[in-house]
Amino acid sequence: MRDQFLVFGRPLIGDEEIAEVVDSLRSGWVGTGPKVQRFEQQLADYVGAAHCRCLSSCTAALILSLRILGIGPGDEVLVPAMTFVASANAVEHAGATPVLVDSEPGTGLIDLDGAEAAITPRTRAIMPVHLAGRPVDMDRLDGLRDRYGLAVIEDAAHALGAEWRGRRIGAFGNLAAFSFYVTKNVTTVEGGALVTEDAGLAEAVERLALHGLSAGAWQRFSEEGFRHYEVVEPGFKYNMTDVQAAIGLRQLPKLDRWIGVRAQQWERYDALLVGLPLSTPVPPALRTRHARHLYQVLVEPDAPLGRDELIDELTELGIGTGVHYRGVHLQPYYRERYGLEPEQFPVATDISERTLSLPLGPAVSEADQDDVIAALSAVLARAREAV
Numbered sequence: 001m002r003d004q005f006l007v008f009g010r011p012l013i014g015d016e017e018i019a020e021v022v023d024s025l026r027s028g029w030v031g032t033g034p035k036v037q038r039f040e041q042q043l044a045d046y047v048g049a050a051h052c053r054c055l056s057s058c059t060a061a062l063i064l065s066l067r068i069l070g071i072g073p074g075d076e077v078l079v080p081a082m083t084f085v086a087s088a089n090a091v092e093h094a095g096a097t098p099v100l101v102d103s104e105p106g107t108g109l110i111d112l113d114g115a116e117a118a119i120t121p122r123t124r125a126i127m128p129v130h131l132a133g134r135p136v137d138m139d140r141l142d143g144l145r146d147r148y149g150l151a152v153i154e155d156a157a158h159a160l161g162a163e164w165r166g167r168r169i170g171a172f173g174n175l176a177a178f179s180f181y182v183t184k185n186v187t188t189v190e191g192g193a194l195v196t197e198d199a200g201l202a203e204a205v206e207r208l209a210l211h212g213l214s215a216g217a218w219q220r221f222s223e224e225g226f227r228h229y230e231v232v233e234p235g236f237k238y239n240m241t242d243v244q245a246a247i248g249l250r251q252l253p254k255l256d257r258w259i260g261v262r263a264q265q266w267e268r269y270d271a272l273l274v275g276l277p278l279s280t281p282v283p284p285a286l287r288t289r290h291a292r293h294l295y296q297v298l299v300e301p302d303a304p305l306g307r308d309e310l311i312d313e314l315t316e317l318g319i320g321t322g323v324h325y326r327g328v329h330l331q332p333y334y335r336e337r338y339g340l341e342p343e344q345f346p347v348a349t350d351i352s353e354r355t356l357s358l359p360l361g362p363a364v365s366e367a368d369q370d371d372v373i374a375a376l377s378a379v380l381a382r383a384r385e386a387v
Ligand SMILES: *Cc1c(COP(=O)(O)O)cnc(C)c1O
Pocket: 056, 057, 058, 059, 060, 083, 084, 086, 087, 129, 155, 157, 158, 178, 179, 180, 181, 191, 192
């Protein structure tokens, strides 16, 4: 029994992040400013995209993506059923219709054949999710995009650092949205970013993120001198602050090392879970780099207890876990609004009922990981005896 609860998704915040935040706090410039600009450049360089704009969240990036593409009422957007609700919610906020697509077996990623079959004359965009950090097949996605003239908005919340055929996710010429929420591979506590090759779209995003004020409006109180702003359209309030960017600036240089740590933990789980009634994740595809955001097992159907009971028992033993996800199609709002049945999404429904994410990441020690394995073994053995 642990004396401290193992919090799932705990970030690792080092002295450099703290010093950089303190530097911002002492500087007096705590809002959107030069550190946000530096972080945007750092991100654009890292993923290999021409332009990056930081925002208050990945959700904001998804909402603004749809907005700048002019997607709204009457339009359909293909969204995986197996994702966090933010993806589908963004489409609802645009006034468009999210058309949910089942997962492919094994990886749980959006089934691109299913996506193609769901295309109608109203389909404007597809919003693939690189679930758990595993890149979607970008060659097939490009094919769909070009054949049907779709816009692609990648929900890359899990995928900072992921690669497909040697190219980083975010460098495929699409809009791609990243998240820096606390549990993600890099955090700014709350935050997100949108990358694009299109300077005009980047400018539009920057404007919409700050009330629709002419771009660079945050600079109007700086030493560059006072300037009046112009409002060209009503925008939102989705800007990132320098205090947030300060953390990100010091987190991002550690990402590649951290993905290496995650990959080692991944292999250790694969080895140590052998013999338990849990299916381990399918290995990354050849010539890809999995960002290793989540280590997800599936509780086998003949296991002596179900996923939810297993979570409760692990919690009792001081082990925090996650569920990624109960599909969008199972959420009451979507189920009722679109008359969806779980059976229409057999793979996503199966994953929803059986998936369990184990603690992973640089804040998880080897001893923590041993505790997770020991707790899983103990709970499952006890349950088997009770059957
Ligand atoms: C975390 C997450 C989001 C939302 O990110 P925020 O920055 O919290 O808005 C969107 N999509 C997926 C798949 C996520 O995991």
